[in-house]
Amino acid sequence: MGTSAPHIQSQVHRHRANWRGLVVVLVLAVVIALVGVSRMEALLRDLLSLSILRQVGIGIGLFFLILIPLTGIYSVVSQYAFWEGWLEGIPQPAELLQANARHEGGQQVRRFVIYLDGIHQQEKDHPPRVSAFLEELKQRLADDHRLVRDLETYTFLPVALADDSGSAWFWRRLFHWQEHHPNGFVQLLAAVLVQANNVIKVGISSDRRYGPIRNYELALKITLRLAEEGFDPSQGSELVLLGYSGGGEMAMGVADYLRSICKVPVQIITFCGVFSGNQLLERTKQVTLVVGTRDPVAAFGRIAYPGRLPLLPFSKWNKVCRQGLVQREVIAGMNHNGNRGPFSERYRGDVVGRVLDVLRQTERAG
């Protein structure tokens, strides 16, 4: 029974789509018959003239030129709504740690490895390939290390996008289309829109005006999760932020806030990271970049964020590089995603191995 219900539902959807298509075709046929084929031909010829097509093109271009910044502004508005306390109120960091602390009384955790996912993330649960990667990492981590996963990196409230106040209806519809829409193009468009939302969040995090609040809010969310995982600032644990792709930017954004809220050293490891590097990183223990030689997305990050180019030697990123805080680990042949990506069976073990090597090195260095 349980398996047949979604099947029946999808059949109903398909039938409904077919009916709609039939009605549209019939209406068009009636219109053509009424207006007359010759008149229709003249009308189409007029409509398809070069000047009209150019005007339509300009109109669509202008629409997107205005739509993109407006979408960004909407994202910032929701962030400030939380900041102003209009949603659920912004908690105080100290209260967060005290109120949510869950002392399990087990083995002391030396390091909390916090995983921040890339822009493909839609909800708490990670896709199967990412889950397999995290499972392998968890198994190979030292006994006194704890992996913190399933964090929604691109929302500031501890909810998934589908529960985001104000836009929940939109996201739910989009997720549904992404999975179940009969038209492949609509599925693709829905997936692109979900990722575009997360790209905007990466943009906000790197923005020198909005970044501080956005990153602070995410740091509070991570602190809340750490408290639930049994983190206690007095135990001298360390934090390791492990970020994939856009998660690398979020990791760099929250690092300094987490250091001041939790009062413990913070280390960053990114793999295939896309980041601006315009945050305060001097007080971070170390920044390690695991990069693939065939990763065009991570390489594009250097152009998208010119502060990382050597042309601007006084940028925050270049200063941190000169201080020797940044270390690069190169994996030959690795791409950003897909069958040659870090979550693929081919490279998964290699990436996990490098992460563990870095953890061991920094442990030895003290």
Place this chain on the structure above:
Amino acid sequence: MLEQRLEQLVENTVVSLPEAHTGLVLVVLVGFSFSLSHVFSLLANRLKPRQILFHVLLDSLVLAAALLIASFINMVLIALHTQLLVEPKQFFNAIGGALAPGLFYVLVAAPYVSDLIAIAIWVLIHLNVITLVHLRFGLPYAEVVPLVTPGYVVALVLIALLFRSSWRRSYDRLASEFRA
């Protein structure tokens, strides 16, 4: 002679500026758009709605004044260079139209692409003013550019000063409070 001409221009401007309704409304709207683009700096510092409204309106007027000063500099330089009779009312109305791309400056509030949008709008405004002066006074582009650039630079400097003293300080203060 120069002093007399300048005095006459200032007098004419003071008398006819309030009559340049189109220009004034557009300049104030552009100022409002500029001001609105940084409204988040006020939200970041948790000002009350009434305080935010007051700041936005005040900033709009200050920005409009900066744009008017820059336009006035343009007008004086053109009048002195061409020895033509420049009618301030018509000039400010036309300049208001040239500043129209600034109405979209509110989009600078968007994250990441803000610098690109701001640069594009400033370039468009300058090109508009150059074309306007070229067409209205029949001057070649080579003469127009040095005539209108000082006013443009003054507008940029005045707005940059406002940004430094008000908005950026708000953003920075907030960031430093967190890290304390």
